Amino acid sequence: MAGVNVTFKVGNRRGVMKNDVDAQSSFVEAMGEETNRKASANISVDVPRLQRVLDTRIRNSLGQAVMFAAMNMVGVKSNTTMDKNTRAAPTRVLFNMGSDRGLGGEGDLPLINPSAGLTQVFGSQGFELQWQALSRRTIMKKSAGGKATKGTTPREQATKFFVHTGSLQKEIKALAQNVVDRTGTVKIFYAKSATAKSLRVVNNQRRIRVGRLQLRFMPKVPIRTLKGFLTEDPATTDPSMAFEKSLGLSPDALMKLQGVEGYQRPLLQPVFSYWMLTRIPRLVGTAISNAIRSR
Incomplete structure (x- = not known):
């Protein structure tokens, strides 16, 4: 929807060459037409409050993603x-x-x-x-x-x-408790003026014009490792398992998840890609909508 000035990014983009990894379409659609209209207007939001709300919701949602993988995908019978x-x-x-x-x-x-x-x-x-x-x-x-x-x-x-399913499930469930330590939740940046190209991290700024905000989700994740998000197809995965390695899984767990050559059974990559393409945009859209209405 044209006119929405809030921009959304996912992950850090080092190593993605010239591709502008921009998840704006998923997030913009989740915001809804009325919120988009307001977002493009000269309206400010309470940024510290928005940061707290998003931190909490994204932390909980990413934990749910990992728990879904642990409880529903580990232990599946062939x-x-x-x-x-x-x-x-x-x-x-x-x-x-x-x-x-x-x-x-x-x-x-x-x-x-x-x-x-x-x-x-x-x-x-x-x-x-x-x-x-x-x-x-x-x-x-x-x-x-x-x-x-x-x-x-x-x-x-x-x-x-998977071999030794119980130990694998236990490790992934434990990951759900601190996954955002590895991924991050969201960083809020802002452009000082409508024409500014450089972005600044929001520190002491209390209220910022909505149209100058950029929200970057899972800022610690090298987005090149989450190919399902890049292609907007959760079934597309990276067999090198760089994403799983970035989450700090043990060598034993990585071996179980990777399997023998040619028989990889992707577990966490497709779930995270799906969450970032569907579930996270919906909760973010709601949070921004509420922040705008409470101005």
Whole structure:
């Protein structure tokens, strides 16, 4: 929507060459037409208050992203390949990018192996990530002499994608508590005048004209490592796992998430990309709308 002067950036852009990584379209759409009209007018906001609100909401939302990955993607079972000559169907993760989330909230989060009905509803406005099924040989190797958790057999445990699922889940859940220490939440910059090219960090400024604000989200993240965000397709990932490494995961966890060559099963990258393309813009739009109305 033309006329919106607030600008939005995600991550730091070192190493992205000349590409201007700008998430403005997602955020502008989330603000709504009336808020956009006000944002382009000569209206100021209480910046310290906006910073506090965004810090809290983004911290909570990114924690929810990590917890979703830990509780819903770690421990997912692979389809079992019974015929050694034919690999079973892959596990599917569907990312709904449309505005229609379903009557019961279906599609508001990534869907693991969605039903045919939900696939039909959301498939045309989303992206699908696929994890290749484990081979029969791999399952037999994992179950031979293995130890199972209470209530399961080694064979049942072996059909899960990740080795030692419990320890991996525990580490990722712990990451949810301090993930923003690695990513940052948001930095608010401002242009001193309407024509100023350089931006300044807001320090002692109490109220700033809305049209001169720039909000930069997850400022500590090298955006080149989050390819799903760059392409606006959460299913696009970086097999080098530079993003996961930047979050401080242990070598053991990285090995489990990366898998053997050619069989990577992306976990955190697609979830973070999805959050930054859909969920974070909605909560930011609400926060800015409230800040403008409370002038």
